Amino acid sequence: MNPLSRFSPAILLAALAVCPALRADVKLPPVFSDHMVLQRDMAVPVWGMAAPEEEVTVSIAGQTKTTKADAKGLWRVKLDPLKVGPALTLTVKGKNTLTLKDVLVGEVWVGSGQSNMAGTAGGYAKSDENLAKILAVVRCRRFGICTAGVRAGRRPRRRRWRISARFCCRSACVSSRS
Numbered sequence: 530m531n532p533l534s535r536f537s538p539a540i541l542l543a544a545l546a547v548c549p550a551l552r553a554d555v556k557l558p559p560v561f562s563d564h565m566v567l568q569r570d571m572a573v574p575v576w577g578m579a580a581p582e583e584e585v586t587v588s589i590a591g592q593t594k595t596t597k598a599d600a601k602g603l604w605r606v607k608l609d610p611l612k613v614g615p616a617l618t619l620t621v622k623g624k625n626t627l628t629l630k631d632v633l634v635g636e637v638w639v640g641s642g643q644s645n646m647a648g649t650a651g652g653y654a655k656s657d658e659n660l661a662k663i664l665a666v667v668r669c670r671r672f673g674i675c676t677a678g679v680r681a682g683r684r685p686r687r688r689r690w691r692i693s694a695r696f697c698c699r700s701a702c703v704s705s706r707s
Contacts, residue, residue, distance in 0.1 A: 553580035553602060555623035563630045564690040566670050568637045569613050576605040579623045589619040589632065598623075633670065 557577040567573050575587050579598040586595045587606050594606035611617075611634040619629040654661040671691050 553583070554625040555579045555583070555585055555621055555627060557621060557627060559689060561629060562689045564670055564692055565629065566633045566635055566637050566690070567608070567611060569634045570610050572610055573608045574605055575608060575619075575621070576603070577621065578602045579604055583623050586622045587619070590617050
């Protein structure tokens with residue numbers, strides 16, 4: 530006799546439906562990664578996914594915020610305002626632990642719009658002596674969303690924060706055409 534024949538199909542389906550939730554890890558969207566920059570002097574939201582009803586704790590710079598994921602597994606906390614200082618570590622704990630290293634607090638600028646927004650600071654520095662001096666010593670961090678190839682049906686590349694060594698905010702998005 531087959532040992533599985535003792536179980537009702539409904540019980541097996543229910544068990545299979547529950548298994549992914551039991552293994553769900555806390556996850557963050559790509560904008561939260563090593564080398565990221567958080568806006569200074571204002572409450573900053575941190576969000577992600579986990580198993581439904583899972584308790585999630587976010588810690589950074591001596592503060593800890595705890596919440597529970599909703600029925601869809603979505604969660605969000607708001608960090609108290611942070612001050613500029615040395616690099617920090619942000620920890621997110623649920624059933625698993627995520628540790629983000631080299632997190633800075635400072636000014637976050639968002640640029641979007643026309644194609645001229647894709648211009649690089651290094652390109653503008655060629656005609657701006659003051660900007661060129663700043664870029665010679667400053668290492669910027671950049672989170673770029675590369676859209677090259679999306680219209681052609683290709684999947685966008687994995688996004689992450691990057692530290693520019695020279696000519697900060699140099700484009701990290703390269704398009705190839707065939």
